[in-house]
Amino acid sequence: MKISYNWLKTFLDLNETPEHLAQVLTQAGLEVESVEKIYLYQGKKLNNALEGLVIGEVLTCEKHPNADKLSKTTVSVGSETLPIVCGASNVAQGQKVVVATVGTTLYPTTGEPFTIKKAKIRGEESIGMICAEDEIGIGESHEGIIVLQTDLPNGTPATEFFNIETDYIFEIGLTPNRIDAASHLGVARDLKVLLQKELCQPSNAQFVEGLGKAIQVIVEDTQACPRYAGILIEGVSVQPSPDWLKNRLKAIGLNPINNVVDITNYVLHHLGQPLHAFDADCIAGGKIIVKKLAENTPFVTLDGIERKLSAQDLMICDTEKPLALAGVFGGLHSGVTENTTKIFLESAYFHPDTIRKTAQRHSLKTDASFRFERGTDPNMPVYALKFASILISEVAGGKVASEIIDIYPQPITHFNFEVSYKNLDRLIGKSLDRTLIKNILKGLEIKITNETAQGFSVSVPPYRVDVRKEADIVEEILRIYGFNNIEFSENLSASFIASFPKTDKHKLQQKITEILTANAFNEIITNSLTKPEYAQILKNIDKSQNVVILNKLSEELEVLRQSLIFSGLEAISYNLNRKQRDIKIFEFGKIYRKKGSQGSVSEKYEEQTQLALWVTGNWNAEGWQHSPAPKTTFHHLYNIVDKILQSLKVSDVRKQEADERVFAYGLALQKNDKIFAQIGELQPYILKTADLKGSVFYAELDWDWLIAQYNDEFTYQEIPKFPEVRRDLSLVLDKSVSYQEVEQKAFALEKKLLKAVNIFSVYEGEQIGEGKKSYAVSFILQDETQTLTESQIDKTMQKLMEGFRKDLGAVIRD
Template structure:
């Protein structure tokens, strides 16, 4: 959001600079992003100076151009070709030097016009952006000093604009007066001289005749609705003061009537809507719920189908706009509008939010209404806007203000105990200080007592309902930095589990970072469409969001793999083809067999994901190598071995086919959740993410991995004194025999003397029968107490071979 410093001073008068105002805003909980100086004319007319026309003669090859000599204060006259009919020798003018950039991004260059070189431009008002006159150049009084920058001569001003953010509960600060109210309270509490006042509406009076009537059919949808009829307006451009105020915060002026409604929105924070009164069929404004399937064409030209949850402003024939969200295309104010109906209302925040999300319409009005506008400002805002419309567009108010408010809207009352407030704060700040701050914040003291009070909170503070909320208001104005820290702080220290999860997690992250991986962080909210048609992660298992921000963020993620693919797609689209990334985060799922409103139907656990794609970096001494599944498997194996896992002792099965083209799923024996799943992403899935290169992804379940970590017992022993012996076997096996089966059987037969088994070659082809394969296995034998003899080695190898023959039908080659 943007706040104009000059606009703010219309309500809050003080000597604080823009930066001091920004610092105070941050102190009271309105976070400031930046303070920028904006020039009245973009660029500040840099390069434009006061100059004198020394000579002026007709151009020999033109009937309207002139060749002039111009003194711009640099000492040497410049030749300038000028087409203005009023240029003459002796004039003082505004002259743009070569290199100057005028409004409209028009850069002045040296040029040749009809054979004569021109070294600049003598400017008219519209060329400088200070007026609309283009009949001739701008002639200055004789007292203008040659060489004076145009910015100084014209007195062009700069304006400070403060950009800031508000939290969801502080919609009261989404306007200039809203911020001014808070700053006033801060200044009063800190004895900073200032004055604060709302703009006067003393000029308001009811008009003659009959105003357009209003009928509210659903008071729960619109607890308060006000309207006024203004006739004989003249729609046209807004006056300069209004246009400048809107442009200072980045709004484009439209016309005087619409600009006033926008002005009030950013002045008071109250959204208004203007209707062409002559387009209201039946002569009555009706506030109601939409009929199921009812349609309306909105201002963006889109036809939208409404539901009974939507609130509409309608006439006798149908809806004119979606209340609190977006106007209709047929009922808005145009250049031909003569009579206006002006609306100021308070709508049910929940209904507005549902409508905004359903129709994916996020407007300045819906932003405020769905967070809770001030119901008590409706009348003031309406009268303020009506008076301004009459001022800038003419016209007159007809009849009385129309209002519907069946139930009086009361301010929330809160009991305060000053002693308890001091305990909340942590120190005694004084009852008089509490009263002073709350008074400046517009709290009404219904009862004052010696050690407490009964107060009514301001209607615009929607989140203040309890005493602790009032304490927060007091503290942000008093200043959290003014609360002294005690010399002694008492705290409870929880026993840290061993091993410490955070330390293990950091160790894993450091391990991956040391191996060239970059950590990424993604939103836990994701697109439900990703899970459509999957069996390993069914769509019905998604934890859905009741009020999603968008269709792209409507469920909680069931895995980290899809986030990794999003990151790959994002980078590939920006010419970054090679990546090694990892992420640590939570994943979520829902049991579709249970009631979705019951908390136990949802589950959450954390996981690590690893992703590799692309080729290694090109270098003069290294040929780039494409990533492969075995690169990823190597990193996963290293990580698991780091925590004591023997890969060949894990249970393994093929990875889910709807996610991976090929891959492995590891599990610890007896565990329901898998330890890790890794493989090559299926091309059909990669295509969903617009990824056109092979991607290798792994996801490690943190809960299962941590079980592995806790089981891992680190032991130290001396290095063996006796040598290792290596033997190799070439085995002919059935295709169905897995290496992991051979691995386990070998260790069972070799017992303590077998230290290592490796598979170093797999062969299928010539001289290998159909349905068979050749495995070449390496075995490392070692006795920790003596040197192995040939007889010892042969005895063990015979036993291993016999086991292979009996269990798997293996034969030697």
């Protein structure tokens, strides 16, 4: 929302700087996001205040000796006389002109800014420039230089002649609850209290009600339209608005249209009351009817679009047709035009729910609907109507031709409730002086009644839709008193402790998705329906547990899948057939199976969410750093799964061989007797189902189980003060001994000092014998209470080597 500093001055006597006002408003809850200095001239925003431009007088003017279309002039700018070469055909001796001196930056109406420099034009010196209106940004004409009619002395800044208005615009991030501040009056109300100034609201003393009858008004739905006011104005001359009005609107980003429409927009942003002007001669039957029309009634709005109305849309109609969507948008053929001479001016209060639903239904957001749907002041319509009528009389020559119509069958009263001093002190955090509290509320136009030693009653005006309970009064007091003025107590406490939320599985899934995509994986979403023969092919699936679809679409999509494997293989096959060789994909998907009695009425089903990953081809694209590109291996995929488990805080995982019915080789991950993941290279017979050759690495994680195990708790410990020590061993073992056995044996032998075990080399060859393999393993030792001695280290390593020899049949290589 844009608020003009100059406009605020019509309500308050302001001497404060715009920067200070911005700070004051922000601290009071009307956050000023920016302050912009602007320059206005005859309804146009200029890029500067014509700095560097002065009034000059052409003393001499003669033809340029070396150019037929140029003139050589001398121009007095007060303190000096400048030689200037001018290309305008209308330049002549004795003229008062606008001169841009050397160093002045000009902002033309079109094109880029440029700076005036000393120059030689066709051999003649030129110091400055005589300007046309488009060259200084105040108009469009380039037919000749500006010739001024003025007695101002030479050298006078041009801004004094053109009467450039300087203003400051506050961009306020208005919160939805503060619709009372959606106008200059609303902001001025807050400043009145914050700065302790008198508020000067516009006077309606000049308003004289007409003697005739206005257009007849009938309100059929008083719930949707609790108040409707209007007046007839005749003798209107629709013309461009005066400069002051154009400047006001242009300052806050509105384009002037004509004097009547501009007045309605001005009053909207001045007082916060939307108005609508109808061409009275277009109102059939001389009657306004506020009602709802039949479903799908066509209506063409001002933007030329035909809309189908809802039976819940409140409409402004005459005896023949709809004229406007109440509180939202006018109709195409009922608005003010240049031929309008008589207007019916509407000022109403519409129920917020009605306007909000209509605006959303038709995707129409206007300045009027923005205010109506949040709640305008029901006591403002007649006041705004009188104020607008006076302005229309001044700028459009109109005359009020009727009495004011005001249909208000059930007046909206002030909102009343009780406030306790005890609760005020508790919520504020300190006991404020009672007189200060009362003065703040009085300044905010909140009336205090029935005051006692324990508290008081408040009567809140209906335009303050955000003040409806005791806590709201506390907020009003605090934002005026100043949140920064509440001191911190020595002990901080809270009367309420929030419950800790459950794990958000969607956020957790997004977290893992980001990890995978950061590692060049692409997510796929595949069909849960699949071929029944897949269950017969995959050896670890019981085909009797297939969930068969009753109204199947085809034989190819007859059952719900029991495994995600084939969905990914089909995607890989599709991509390989289109020359996409290096593939990394993943899917969060469900699998389904029967459980319970086979074939009985009591048959039930279960579903499970899994995270599946497929990788084939090269792990990285070929490049100068790695040529040829490295082929994907089991360890590449395992490393990704390990990152996932670390992110989900899964630790103390045991490893065993993966299911050989599915994997040619791989690992199964287990915790608390639950195998929750398997990783490895898929068996060739599985790949044949998708006509694939080569290697496809696959990982399958029980996502439901992982979510159930996840928690946000963190364990902290002090960083060890003493250094760690690394020792390496080369172990020659039978091929049947896995690294996992080595790792488990190491931690079983040394529970205190051993912190980590890592394998960094594997060798098989003739040098160590057939059926053997060699592991190079590192061991990290650390004592968190003292620095390890060589004797402690040697003793620990001897214990490990003896254990490996005895229990694993290891040979320790030197």
